[in-house]
Amino acid sequence: MNPVKVRNIEIGTGIPKICVPIVGETREEILKAVETIKTTAADVVEWRVDWYEDIFDFEKTKETMESLRAVLGDMPILFTFRTSNEGGEKAIDADAYVELNKNAAKTGLIDLVDVEVFTGDDAVKAVVETAHQCGVKVVASNHDFHKTPAKEEIVSRLRKMQELGADIPKIAVMPQSRRDVLTLLAATEEMASDYADRPIITMSMSGTGVISRLCGEAFGSALTFGAVGKASAPGQMGAEDLQTVLELLHKSM
Numbered sequence: 001m002n003p004v005k006v007r008n009i010e011i012g013t014g015i016p017k018i019c020v021p022i023v024g025e026t027r028e029e030i031l032k033a034v035e036t037i038k039t040t041a042a043d044v045v046e047w048r049v050d051w052y053e054d055i056f057d058f059e060k061t062k063e064t065m066e067s068l069r070a071v072l073g074d075m076p077i078l079f080t081f082r083t084s085n086e087g088g089e090k091a092i093d094a095d096a097y098v099e100l101n102k103n104a105a106k107t108g109l110i111d112l113v114d115v116e117v118f119t120g121d122d123a124v125k126a127v128v129e130t131a132h133q134c135g136v137k138v139v140a141s142n143h144d145f146h147k148t149p150a151k152e153e154i155v156s157r158l159r160k161m162q163e164l165g166a167d168i169p170k171i172a173v174m175p176q177s178r179r180d181v182l183t184l185l186a187a188t189e190e191m192a193s194d195y196a197d198r199p200i201i202t203m204s205m206s207g208t209g210v211i212s213r214l215c216g217e218a219f220g221s222a223l224t225f226g227a228v229g230k231a232s233a234p235g236q237m238g239a240e241d242l243q244t245v246l247e248l249l250h251k252s253m
């Protein structure tokens with residue numbers, strides 16, 4: 001398995017890395033959030049730009065990105081527009097989505113970009129190509145906020161992301177039972193052991209699934225999302241508690 005190095009962080013070795021989302025709507029809220037986040041256990045910051053009020057004005061988006069970069073110094077930034085199809089705040093058409101992600105990569109201010117795999121193969125490949133030309137890593141993603149697909153289906157989606165050239169395949173699913181959490185963990189273990197040649201990220205959402213956000217080192221998920229202030233998805237723990245648990249588990253492994 002080849003780890004993914006972004007700035008000073010190696011994703012795919014040792015303790016799972018902690019990614020903290022920013023879900024501010026205004027530039028002020030975003031910059032305030034990031035000032036706090038950088039003093040916490042966060043390894044990576046995810047800017048959830050679908051929450052940002054000026055996201056459809058690229059000049060303003062770029063200015064806010066510049067400020068984020070200035071505050072964060074060397075901490076990696078993941079740029080994510082989560083579409084309303086997959087649980088995000090705003091809708092966007094596929095062409096504009098691809099353009100936005102490509103333009104974000106071209107700024108040289110971000111380190112990772114999220115692309116939803118069900119946007120379409122050509123769209124994903126286009127983002128991957130531009131991102132890689134700009135030295136930006138790609139997290140391909142898929143979210144099911146209602147249910148947990150069968151293990152074979154989860155593995156097949158993660159494999160597809162890898163085949164499309166994503167550096168890090170990611171899937172988040174909703175459990176309807178404790179057994180669904182086991183399905184997500186079994187799919188993670190199978191993907192990580194039998195198919196992945198790169199790090200993967202998986203989680204089962206909500207309180208029922210919270211264990212999946214803690215045991216990545218045991219089953220093969222390389223990064224976990226933790227909240228500082230407002231969470232971006234159900235089941236995210238506070239980043240400091242998350243770090244405590246991850247370190248406790250790591251010590252005994």
Ligand SMILES: O=C1C[C@@](O)(C(=O)O)C[C@@H](O)[C@@H]1O
Pocket residue numbers: 021046048080082114141143170172203205225232233234236
């Ligand atoms: O893809 C993910 C994972 C996530 O949905 C979670 O469940 O922690 C949170 C999102 O902000 C992020 O983009």
